[in-house]
Amino acid sequence: MAGELLDNKGRGDATWQWPAIHPEGRKFGLITLAISLVFLLVFDWELVGWPMLALTGGVFAFFRDPERVVPLDDRCIVSPADGIVSHICEMDPPAELLGDDGSGVIGLPPGKVTRISIFMSVFDVHINRAPVGGTIRRLVYIPGKFMNADLDKASDENERQHLLIERGDGFALGLTQIAGLVARRIVPFVKPGDMIAAGQRIGLIRFGSRVDVYLPAGTDPKVLVGQRTVAGETVLAEIGQQQLIEGIAQ
Incomplete structure (x- = not known):
């Protein structure tokens, strides 16, 4: 297939x-x-x-x-990870993804955006995939702690790796791979300057971890807290669409 x-x-x-x-x-x-x-x-x-x-x-x-069937739609932001949506919140993106990093590459604009956090247990597939297609503009590794990745403060204190992907039309998306309690290494499959397709494999985190995705302003999630996602297949959001979606656990 x-x-x-x-x-x-x-x-x-x-x-x-x-x-x-x-x-x-x-x-x-x-x-x-x-x-x-x-x-x-x-x-x-x-x-x-x-x-x-x-x-x-x-x-x-x-x-x-496993192979995945990736939606070919420029409006779609697909999940980078298999797992459970553990947090959805409004916050500022990490400093490593903002502004000019000195290389001339313009990062995400300042201001609060929606962050979707996806927690991967040791039973989930740990190959991470690109939420959108484009060029890898930044790949920033930061050493840190190995707390439970499900904790909100893991985004700021754990070992992590930030990626900035820019499309040909100038649209940019940021995401962060975060090592967890058992994870001890983030393995990238890409480097700055690489051109990738949506759903392409971009790396893995060994033995339990988390991935944060920063949606652009004016875009709401199409997933709910507690929902399971499939990397490369589940649509996290459609660019520019805002809509309150409610669900019930049953």
Whole structure:
């Protein structure tokens, strides 16, 4: 199905398949597999070997990289992460995404915007995808703490990485990858100057984390707190659309 064009009129063919394992995770899975086999086949320590074998399955599952069907609509801002919408609030974007950083690249304008925070547990897919297509104008890594990523203050205190994406029409969008309680490394797949498409893989955060998206002024979310999102597929917002949406948990 990769690369196939699908639409809402029935065009395309959808088939289930096992998700691929991202290369970044294969080495970790092979290491735990080798250790489990040593305990089982060499030392005959089943009490340790079988749990290690189960851990191997968990490691491979964590780094799974399924295909996604990405909406091809310039108005859509798609989710960069699988997970749960944990916070929606009005706030100023991070200083690293604002104004001129000295390189001549103009960042986001000052003023409060809507921030959507998506929390990823260790059971979610951790490959992050671009909310919109464009050029990577900034990639700013900031070392920090490793508090629970679900806490609001994690946006300011945890290890994080800011990205600024600018489209050809001048529209710019900022997002932040935040390491969590278990996560210990943010792995980027892109660098400043790279041109990317909406839904393209841009990086991953190992073992539980969060992603913040900063919507442009005059744009309201189309998701609710508590809602699950799918990276590259769930539409977080449509640029320029403002509408109160209510829901109920049931």
